[in-house]
Amino acid sequence: MATGTGTGTKAGTRTGSTEETRPAGTALATGRVGSGGGRLRRGLLAALVAAAVVVPVSAAASPNVPAPAPATFSEDATPRSRYAANSANLAEAARTAEDADRPGRAARLRAMSAAGAARFLTFDGRGKGRAVEVFGELESADRVAVLVPGSDTTLDTYERFRAGAVSLQQRLQAEHPRSAVVAWLGYDTPGTVSTTVLSADRADDAAAELAPFLDRLRDISGPGARLSLLCHSYGSVVCARTATGSAVSDVVLFGSPGTGAGSARELPTAARVWAGRGSEDWIGNVPHVRLGGIGFGTDPVDPAFGARGFDAGAAGHSDYLKPGTESLDSLAAIVLGGAPASEADHG
Template sequence: MSRRPTARPDGRRSGRLRRTLLAGLVAAAVVLPVSAAASPNVPAPAPAVLPEGAALPDRFAANLANLSEAARVAENAGRTGRAAKLRAMEAGGGARFLVFDGRGKGRAIEVFGDLESADRVAVLVPGSDTTLDTYQRFRAGAVALEQRLRAEHPRSAVVAWLGYDTPGTVSPAVLTTGRADEAAAELGSFLPRLARMAAPQARLSLLCHSYGSVACARTGTGPEVTDMALFGSPGTGAGSVAHLPTRARVWAGRGGADWISGVPHVSVGGIGFGTDPVDPAFGALPFAAGSGGHSDYLKPGTESLNSLAGIVLGASPTARTGSSPTALPAPSALAVPEVSHARA
């Protein structure tokens, strides 16, 4: 009588299986609720080149001219959809871009409000599928936030920072930190320059949505950044606030109808982002995000918009009474932990 061979565990096979299952879980949670927005690889002129110390009006004028030329080039190449999107970004000639690059998915860093006089500056960092083709929905959030801030504090400005190649919602890149590491390198060098453009000793706040929260959480920040708010976040790749390379106060909030709550908060083999930022174990300060969905955080009149405005203005978003916000303690003076994040 023959004996059946005893099955032996195969470590490599089980590891591959775990990674495959995890990828499937995360992909299903992320992909199914959202349809991807493709960004065509359209022709465009090279970005405007200006000296580091160029005045803001000169910078705005050069980038607006480049945007207009990019729209013309796209139109001539038969890319009428992209051309129409770019013309919408011109906003009647009054748009103010610190950076514009119309090539590929595109890059754009736009200012709302008077940056030079602002002592409260919010930097919005978007998530997946934010490109020049979907820019208007990102811009709408920036406009709503700027209007909300100025109603309470006129010396406010908002910077919409599409400064990285965002991953597609339906792509393997959205499941890893690779694009976030690239973004963190760009954002980390941009923030001190931005602080020098604003009023002396201006407070900067990072407001980071969805995959953008992964990028923010991997960005080393200096004393100019006092607050970092993570919302609609799938995780950060870090186990807790203590592992983030920042001295800023870190906040986290999630809308009641945000589908991102269904994303598995695990990380295996470089796939997934680990601890949920709204979990008390992560150590972030909670803020009230209302009952909205994944794309509702910056909609006018929402509780989440009020909370985010409170964070930018240095008030407790959970203790606001009327128009008199409650002051917060200063950001931690503890040294920034030494965290090694490999750059892609």
């Protein structure tokens, strides 16, 4: 497990092609907060909680990036009609960004549609952006995984989110061809360095969007499809506030800073609740505290929380969906309805 120096510098490890940076201050997790008064205590705890929800790669997304208004659809619009309209809107957004002298955003948008077969149920290129992309044949799928990302996931960092979705889809397809993955960037994620990352406000807003989306997804996926929610980092806070309905069989929390709930029984779902953390995920060094509206409380991997555990291997905070990892195998097994390996299986 990564450790820091506690000197205010940043420490990082390189895993594959992604440099994972652990924010300064996480080494204080095992330290003792001094007795210098409530204000100091609250400030230190807030800083530690902030570290817990930071995604390692920061995005410098501008809220003022111009783009056309998103396409609009009738209630009975088919997925394929949405794919076509959103593909056209994506191309127009890339041209608009280029004309506005935003070459970085333009390049990223072109990359999102470079293969010519991108399938977006939702796309909005304005500001930080929103996108809901489908991998696989959704209308015939009987196993559907919905990925919910954490902080600082925007159109400017979308490629890393998409890479995880592609990896999961390939892993599922190897065992079960009738599977699909939905990458749900359907909310304005909190920024790495912001007051919003300390509270559940963004998660509450996101849950209000995610719940009806899941209801619609049940209607357009294959008959009797089994839906799973896979929730990373701050995304686990979102899922913990989302009323899932009967179509969702599993809610999976990984790399979680906590949920704001004291136990799995408090979550608004009848689904099985799972929690896992890789041994190299720095988030395990951060205390799971809650002070008023700041922080997210009980650690979901703590047996007292009551979630089912699964083996995440040596995953770092950004590694859970990387090909060939134990964490990916476990997540795929849950989506397919099987029994993933647990930490207990390794003694």
